[in-house]
Amino acid sequence: MVKPTVHDIAKEAGVSLATVDRVLNARPGVREATVARVQDAVDRLGYVRDSYAANLARKRQYRYVFVLPVGPNQFVDALREALIEATGAQLAERSSVKIITVPTHDPHAVARAINAVGSTRPDGLAIMVPETPQVRDAVGRLKADGIAVVTLVADLPNSARDHFVGINNRSAGRTAGVLMGRFVGRATGSVLVVTHSLQARDSIERRLGFDEVVSQEFPNLVVLPSMESYDDPVRMASIVTSAVNANPDLLGIYSMGTGNKFLLEGLRAARRPEGLVVIAHELTPATRQALEEGEVDAVIAQNVGHLVRSALRVLRAKSDDVAILASQERIRIDVIIRENLP
Amino acid sequence: MVKPTVHDIAKEAGVSLATVDRVLNARPGVREATVARVQDAVDRLGYVRDSYAANLARKRQYRYVFVLPVGPNQFVDALREALIEATGAQLAERSSVKIITVPTHDPHAVARAINAVGSTRPDGLAIMVPETPQVRDAVGRLKADGIAVVTLVADLPNSARDHFVGINNRSAGRTAGVLMGRFVGRATGSVLVVTHSLQARDSIERRLGFDEVVSQEFPNLVVLPSMESYDDPVRMASIVTSAVNANPDLLGIYSMGTGNKFLLEGLRAARRPEGLVVIAHELTPATRQALEEGEVDAVIAQNVGHLVRSALRVLRAKSDDVAILASQERIRIDVIIRENLP
DNA sequence: AGATTTCTGAGGTACGTCAATCAGCGCGGA
DNA sequence: TCCGCGCTGATTGACGTACCTCAGAAATCT
Numbered sequence: 001m002v003k004p005t006v007h008d009i010a011k012e013a014g015v016s017l018a019t020v021d022r023v024l025n026a027r028p029g030v031r032e033a034t035v036a037r038v039q040d041a042v043d044r045l046g047y048v049r050d051s052y053a054a055n056l057a058r059k060r061q062y063r064y065v066f067v068l069p070v071g072p073n074q075f076v077d078a079l080r081e082a083l084i085e086a087t088g089a090q091l092a093e094r095s096s097v098k099i100i101t102v103p104t105h106d107p108h109a110v111a112r113a114i115n116a117v118g119s120t121r122p123d124g125l126a127i128m129v130p131e132t133p134q135v136r137d138a139v140g141r142l143k144a145d146g147i148a149v150v151t152l153v154a155d156l157p158n159s160a161r162d163h164f165v166g167i168n169n170r171s172a173g174r175t176a177g178v179l180m181g182r183f184v185g186r187a188t189g190s191v192l193v194v195t196h197s198l199q200a201r202d203s204i205e206r207r208l209g210f211d212e213v214v215s216q217e218f219p220n221l222v223v224l225p226s227m228e229s230y231d232d233p234v235r236m237a238s239i240v241t242s243a244v245n246a247n248p249d250l251l252g253i254y255s256m257g258t259g260n261k262f263l264l265e266g267l268r269a270a271r272r273p274e275g276l277v278v279i280a281h282e283l284t285p286a287t288r289q290a291l292e293e294g295e296v297d298a299v300i301a302q303n304v305g306h307l308v309r310s311a312l313r314v315l316r317a318k319s320d321d322v323a324i325l326a327s328q329e330r331i332r333i334d335v336i337i338r339e340n341l342p
Numbered sequence: 343m344v345k346p347t348v349h350d351i352a353k354e355a356g357v358s359l360a361t362v363d364r365v366l367n368a369r370p371g372v373r374e375a376t377v378a379r380v381q382d383a384v385d386r387l388g389y390v391r392d393s394y395a396a397n398l399a400r401k402r403q404y405r406y407v408f409v410l411p412v413g414p415n416q417f418v419d420a421l422r423e424a425l426i427e428a429t430g431a432q433l434a435e436r437s438s439v440k441i442i443t444v445p446t447h448d449p450h451a452v453a454r455a456i457n458a459v460g461s462t463r464p465d466g467l468a469i470m471v472p473e474t475p476q477v478r479d480a481v482g483r484l485k486a487d488g489i490a491v492v493t494l495v496a497d498l499p500n501s502a503r504d505h506f507v508g509i510n511n512r513s514a515g516r517t518a519g520v521l522m523g524r525f526v527g528r529a530t531g532s533v534l535v536v537t538h539s540l541q542a543r544d545s546i547e548r549r550l551g552f553d554e555v556v557s558q559e560f561p562n563l564v565v566l567p568s569m570e571s572y573d574d575p576v577r578m579a580s581i582v583t584s585a586v587n588a589n590p591d592l593l594g595i596y597s598m599g600t601g602n603k604f605l606l607e608g609l610r611a612a613r614r615p616e617g618l619v620v621i622a623h624e625l626t627p628a629t630r631q632a633l634e635e636g637e638v639d640a641v642i643a644q645n646v647g648h649l650v651r652s653a654l655r656v657l658r659a660k661s662d663d664v665a666i667l668a669s670q671e672r673i674r675i676d677v678i679i680r681e682n683l684p
Numbered sequence: 685a686g687a688t689t690t691c692t693g694a695g696g697t698a699c700g701t702c703a704a705t706c707a708g709c710g711c712g713g714a
Numbered sequence: 715t716c717c718g719c720g721c722t723g724a725t726t727g728a729c730g731t732a733c734c735t736c737a738g739a740a741a742t743c744t
Contacts, residue, residue: 003436003730005729005730005731006730006731007730015692015693016692016693016694017693017694017695017731018692018693018694018695018733018734019691019692019693021731021732021733022691022692024731024732025732025733027733029690029691029692030691030692031690031691031692031740031741034691034692049730049731050398050729050730050731051731052394052395052398052730052731053394053398053699053729053730053731053732054730054731054732055699055731055732056392056394056395056398056698056699056700056701056729056730056731056732057698057699057730057731057732057733058698058699058731058732058733059698059699059700059732060732082669085667085669086667094345171681171682172682174681174682175679175681175682177681178679178680178681179679182524182525182639183524185527185528186527186528209681213681297524303674305669305670309670325427325428327424327427327647328647328651330684332645332676332682332684333682334674334676334677335676335677335678335679335682336677337517337520337521337677338520339513339516339517339519339520339551339555340513340514340516340517340674340675340677342672342674347699347700347701348700348701349700357722357723358722358723358724359701359723359724359725360703360704360722360723360724360725361721361722361723363701363702363703364722366701366702367702367703369703371720371721371722372721372722373720373721373722376721376722391700391701392699392700392701393701394700394701395699395700395701395702395729396700396701396702397701397702397729398699398700398701398702398728398729398730398731399700399701399702399703399728399729400701400702400703400728400729401702401728401729401730685744686743686744687742687743687744688741688742688743688744689740689741689742689743690739690740690741690742691738691739691740691741692737692738692739692740693736693737693738693739694735694736694737694738695734695735695736696733696734696735697732697733697734698731698732698733698734699730699731699732700729701728701729702727702728702729703726703727703728704725704726704727704728705724705725705726706723706724706725706726707722707723707724707725708721708722708723708724709720709721709722709723710719710720710721711718711719711720712717712718712719713716713717713718713719714715714716714717714718
């Protein structure tokens, strides 16, 4: 019932403490047969290393770097804040977190930044950048150097990253589609889809999921081609205005990406059609206020606190080479309406 | 930049290690002026006790007990499973968790069980039981004995408990109300509300929130009086059947409590009206399957994994007398439809 | 068989904290 | 002057693990 220690397995395996240590830490100098005997004892006694005592002994300091997009973005700001909060809390956890920002529009600059971080040999990286060949290569190099890498919010599916911390965007798009269809009701009309950029994989996947579900289940809705705002307030305003004017049958707007603040400003300036359903992504000050005031009907979100804590836990697990608790690291697709605002 | 240790604050305060230790652990034998000097050094250097090193040194074992309702209940089963999973993971480092079950219908038996647990002097309790004066008293006695107490899922607002781990049920009811109203659309008709028992505070609060929002925002809906199933399959089936037969204008069913399995079976047996909207609570095998098959339109849920991990973290924090990270312990009201099933 | 290499054991120090002991200080009262 | 008291320092041994050294045993090669 008591937790076995290295001493116990040394006794059980009939070897010395030093040998157990060598086996546990995969140090050389132990015969294969002896390794097996120790492993066996470990399994039999159910020994699990006390990683805190271990870190204490080796006075290890974990160094993690988060690579976030530069520029004004309320979601990234919230993420950064959550990260700082989490960092403060687990300051006691002997790990330091550094945040660097990169211009995501320049793949080479991003790759350079990642390479530069890699050369400081941190224990792990969490990166939130668009998918490009340059970035994939950079991730490969990091992994080759034995640095843990997790992707955050936006995945790099064909890269060497250890883990993706984020939601399934196709499911998120489908969720938005169902809510749109059900909130709109029986009316027939069109739905505007806006995003900051259709280059981003997450936007593409959301659109895909949204279209799938709307075409299958809500034939009364016509989904208009996606409009890109490129994070430009003026452009966003003009998209909204012209969509409202050009489509008298406009029933809903699905905002897949960033720039909700500008979308809402544009909508306030234009004559918002009666009963227009607006569904946006990510809980930010702008979308929160819009939910409270009824300007947005639902927000599809991923909890930033959960994101950063999960990223930190996974990085830690990867650098210690221990298993993660999958159920704890599954990021949920939150559906937020005014009534369940956290 | 490096984490200060007791040695550092001893040096900073110009006292010995022993004195620092006495101050930190509030042991007697230190002059007030010296205490102040040490405290000052702690603040200045930003010292935070390495709780793992501390526990290692004092080889403390935390003992926690979870008090759960007895009887067949898929939600409680899921909770128990999540608890076992969390306990198995290293999350529960040097803490053992015991689960006991109590017959929640008997307040005296519940109180007796809690008292019995208390006399074994564990470090903390997480309890999920209905609110009764007996239980409130029992909690008071536990607290008086210095045992940490958190309420789980169901709160005891006027008791001495340290913390409530669960959702705001009024908000959950409001959320269900909005979803019901919006999913039903413009049609006029009635909504059935069922629960296992209206004695339970959570059911009362959910009903309150549901009514609030429906009466304010959806005047086209009439909410029928709550029906209680008392966790009896036969009773539940008859409630459903007679509701469907007696109310030809039935547009929706809101299931606030347990027994969704029986509700759905009853609904399958009865002639389910076209377009009936069903909203239930808690993600269980029954509701999951019903979501997938379109028998339930939305589920209001609280993540069981999050619940138990939060309870464990809070208990740990309370027994160590350290602060909790509020944002991490806020249990979200999950809205789950088929598309964002985890 | 002897030489060499490979394994293994014994033991130590360290990490940050707790807890206990013992010694010593200054001060005031007897 | 001596005693007791309140406060403080110094020291020590845990806790579970990491990592190092050194000596010596065992296996392997020549």
